[in-house]
Amino acid sequence: MNGRNGVNIEQVNVLKEAMQKEPRIGRRTLSCITSWNGGAHSTTIVRNFVVPADEPTVLGGKNQGPSPTELVLTGLAACIAIGIAYSAAEDGIEVDSIEIDVAGDLDLGGFLEIGDLRPGLAEIRLTVRVDADAPQELIEELVDHGYRRSPVAASLEGKVPVRVCIGREETGAGGTQ
Numbered sequence: 126m127n128g129r130n131g132v133n134i135e136q137v138n139v140l141k142e143a144m145q146k147e148p149r150i151g152r153r154t155l156s157c158i159t160s161w162n163g164g165a166h167s168t169t170i171v172r173n174f175v176v177p178a179d180e181p182t183v184l185g186g187k188n189q190g191p192s193p194t195e196l197v198l199t200g201l202a203a204c205i206a207i208g209i210a211y212s213a214a215e216d217g218i219e220v221d222s223i224e225i226d227v228a229g230d231l232d233l234g235g236f237l238e239i240g241d242l243r244p245g246l247a248e249i250r251l252t253v254r255v256d257a258d259a260p261q262e263l264i265e266e267l268v269d270h271g272y273r274r275s276p277v278a279a280s281l282e283g284k285v286p287v288r289v290c291i292g293r294e295e296t297g298a299g300g301t302q
Contacts (some may be wrong), residue, residue, distance in 0.1 A: 132214040166190070184233070194231060194246065201249065201277045202227040208271030209255060218259050218267065226252040249281070 128134040144151040157171035159178075165186035166179040178193050180186030191199065202225040213220045228250050235244030251272075255264045272278055 129214040129217065130210045130220050132211055134211075134214045137211070194229065197246075197281075198227045198229050198249065201275070201281060202251065204275040204277035205251065205253070205268075205271050208274045209253070209267050210271075212267050212270040212274070213257060216263075216267070218257055218263070221256040221258075222254075223256075224254045 140151070155171075157169050157176075159167050159169040161167050164179075165184065166177070166189050169176045169178065176196070177190030178196060179189040180192050181188050184192075186192075206223045206225055209223050210220060229246040230248045231246050232242050234240055235242035253268045255267060257264060257267070259267070
């Protein structure tokens with residue numbers, strides 16, 4: 126069943142109620158596997174989806190997909206759009222469209238190890254447009270709620286620990302490379 130805004134809110138509510146009784150039901154480990162294809166090109170498999178990544182030619186890539194940083198911006202905008210749609214569905218508001226422009230400032234000097242620059246985005250800016258049959262104040266609340274419930278936004282804003290482990294391929298009967 127498709128509910129308001131294409132969100133099956135009944136299914137979401139069943140999960141929410143189950144999690145209120147048993148919180149561990151909502152805990153997930155998300156995973157994917159990335160394979161390097163040469164140069165700056167890689168392919169990631171996440172669930173049943175193949176996601177390419179590459180750098181533009183100016184950075185030595187072949188422009189065969191969005192850059193990893195562009196994928197971060199994509200993930201942020203998509204997550205906020207989902208949060209807005211779910212919030213609106215929960216509040217009984219029919220949304221006709223959600224459009225998010227996202228821009229992030231990046232100094233490539235950090236990636237290229239020029240000086241002491243940090244390799245990352247300095248700022249991310251979002252412009253959110255929601256077309257819904259609701260007053261502007263309510264749309265602003267929906268956007269705020271969609272942002273606040275976004276796991277991607279929370280991950281970018283917070284200090285999420287990243288642990289890197291070095292693995293080895295096994296080469297047969299007990300040997301390692």
